[in-house]
Amino acid sequence: MKEFLKTKGFKMTPQRELIFRSFFEMGKHVSVEELYDKVHQKDRSIGYSTVWRNLKVICKVGLAEEVNLGDGVTRYDRVTREPHGHLFCQNCKRLIEFDIHAVLPYLVETGEEKNFRADSFKIEITGLCEDCQAMENKKNERLH
Amino acid sequence: MKEFLKTKGFKMTPQRELIFRSFFEMGKHVSVEELYDKVHQKDRSIGYSTVWRNLKVICKVGLAEEVNLGDGVTRYDRVTREPHGHLFCQNCKRLIEFDIHAVLPYLVETGEEKNFRADSFKIEITGLCEDCQAMENKKNERLH
DNA sequence: ATGGATGCAAAGCCTTTGCAAGCTT
DNA sequence: AAGCTTGCAAAGGCTTTGCATCCAT
Numbered sequence: 001m002k003e004f005l006k007t008k009g010f011k012m013t014p015q016r017e018l019i020f021r022s023f024f025e026m027g028k029h030v031s032v033e034e035l036y037d038k039v040h041q042k043d044r045s046i047g048y049s050t051v052w053r054n055l056k057v058i059c060k061v062g063l064a065e066e067v068n069l070g071d072g073v074t075r076y077d078r079v080t081r082e083p084h085g086h087l088f089c090q091n092c093k094r095l096i097e098f099d100i101h102a103v104l105p106y107l108v109e110t111g112e113e114k115n116f117r118a119d120s121f122k123i124e125i126t127g128l129c130e131d132c133q134a135m136e137n138k139k140n141e142r143l144h
Numbered sequence: 145m146k147e148f149l150k151t152k153g154f155k156m157t158p159q160r161e162l163i164f165r166s167f168f169e170m171g172k173h174v175s176v177e178e179l180y181d182k183v184h185q186k187d188r189s190i191g192y193s194t195v196w197r198n199l200k201v202i203c204k205v206g207l208a209e210e211v212n213l214g215d216g217v218t219r220y221d222r223v224t225r226e227p228h229g230h231l232f233c234q235n236c237k238r239l240i241e242f243d244i245h246a247v248l249p250y251l252v253e254t255g256e257e258k259n260f261r262a263d264s265f266k267i268e269i270t271g272l273c274e275d276c277q278a279m280e281n282k283k284n285e286r287l288h
Numbered sequence: 289a290t291g292g293a294t295g296c297a298a299a300g301c302c303t304t305t306g307c308a309a310g311c312t313t
Numbered sequence: 314a315a316g317c318t319t320g321c322a323a324a325g326g327c328t329t330t331g332c333a334t335c336c337a338t
Contacts, residue, residue, distance in 0.1 A: 047319065047320040049320070050320070068214035072302070072327095074214070085254070103251075107267070114240060114274070119234070120269070122267070126266070128260070133259075157292090158336095193297095193330085197329095216326070
C-alpha cells in the first residue's frame, strides 16, 4: 500500500495507516464522522480534518468514491467491490446493496449515445426498509 | 392549483403563485438560487427563504423532488414528467436526461425482493459532456 | 380570529481551507 | 532539504429556523 501511494505522489504516515485500515475494516458507506469516531478512539490525537482529507485521498487514488444520498452527509464507499446500487432507508439511514450487472450495459450504452464520457454510475432507491415498515405499522396500530 | 393546495393544507399567496409559476416555467433541475434569482427579478421583495420554503412545499405536495448530484447544491426536479435518469457533467454542471423505462422494472423487482418500500428511483451517470470533452481536448492541444 | 405565509437575520451543519509545525523520503 | 501531512481553528457555502408581522380563509 505504501508503494502504491508513492506512485500516486502520497506518503505514508502513522495516522494515514490507521485511517486507511479503519476505513477498509468498516468497509462500506462510511461517513467522515463515523470514521473519525472509530479512528479517534484508537488515537485521540488524530484530528477531524485529517480523517476528512484522508478519505479524499482514498478517493483520489481510486479506492473509494463518494456517495450522496441527499440527507446532507457524504458517505464513502469502497470501489473494489462489485458494482452495486443502493437501497437507502430514509428512516434508519441503512444502506442495502444490490447487484446492478443487469442494467449497467444499458447505462453504458446510454452514455455513449450522448457522447458522454462516463466516470461513474449511481443507482439509488430510497424508501423504507422492512424493519422500519414494521415499526411504522406498530405505531399505527397503537394509535387505533 | 389553489384548490389543490387547499386539500393539502396550504394557502395560496401572491408570492407563492409567482414562485410556483416561475418554477414550472423553468421546468427542471432548478436550484434554490436559480429560482430565487428569477423570482427576485420579478418581485424584489420576495426573500430567499420564501423561495426555499416554497420549493419544499412543491415537493411536499408531490409536484417535484430533490435531486442531489453531490456538488453541494440541491436541485428540484418536476415529477410529472416521465421517469428519467441524469447525465451530470461535473465540469459545466449541465444535466442531460435519459429515459429509464427499460430498467425500472428491474429496480422495482429488486426493491420487492428485499421487502423494501420504494419511494423513488434515482439513476445518475456523472462524467464529462460532449462539449466539455472538446474543451478539454483543445486545452491539451495548446499545451503541446 | 386563526393558522399558515413571509422577510430578515441568525443559526446550523457539514465540508473546506489557512497556517505553523511536524514527518517522510 | 523539499514537500507532503497533520491539528487546530476558522472560514465557507448551502440549508434551516426563530420571530415578529402580515395575509388568506
